[in-house]
Amino acid sequence: MTRLTFVRGDITEAPVDAVVNAANSSLLGGGGVDGAIHRKGGTEILAACRDLRASRYGRGLPTGQAVATTAGRLPARWVIHTVGPVWQPDEDRSGLLASCYRESLRVADELGAATIAFPAISTGVYGWPIDDGARIAVQTVRATPTSVTEVRFTLFSEVAYEAFVTYE
Incomplete structure (x- = not known):
């Protein structure tokens, strides 16, 4: 069974097998989590x-x-890059956001990763409302079959942390 943990902190320091990067489609770095991972990872x-x-x-x-x-x-062995959707108030893109979590877990399983750290995908510059993003993230991870033993949601801000622990 997969254990979910919630941590307020810097994902670039997460002591896990794989960290998930909320990347842009170019894969060449950007701002937020993406920029931090590229800067610190080298x-x-x-x-x-x-x-x-x-x-x-x-x-x-x-x-x-x-x-x-x-x-x-x-400190991680791998970075799993995933591209979250930009939030659109007039279009339901929640399936794409859920896919980011499912696909990241699929890749983690292929790698043999036992532990993985997720950020709050799409909730930064992509504008996804944090409460809804947290709900989708936690529900999707709980519903996705995986060999990963620990999923660590590593949230940078207190607001994100509080939103995620609501679904603990």
């Missing part, structure tokens, strides 16, 4: 992402999908 992550772009993701990683690279200088 050039190895960017080089691996460039290789992915040069091979099977020439047009970028599609929203809701996930792919793994090295974690470079992070």
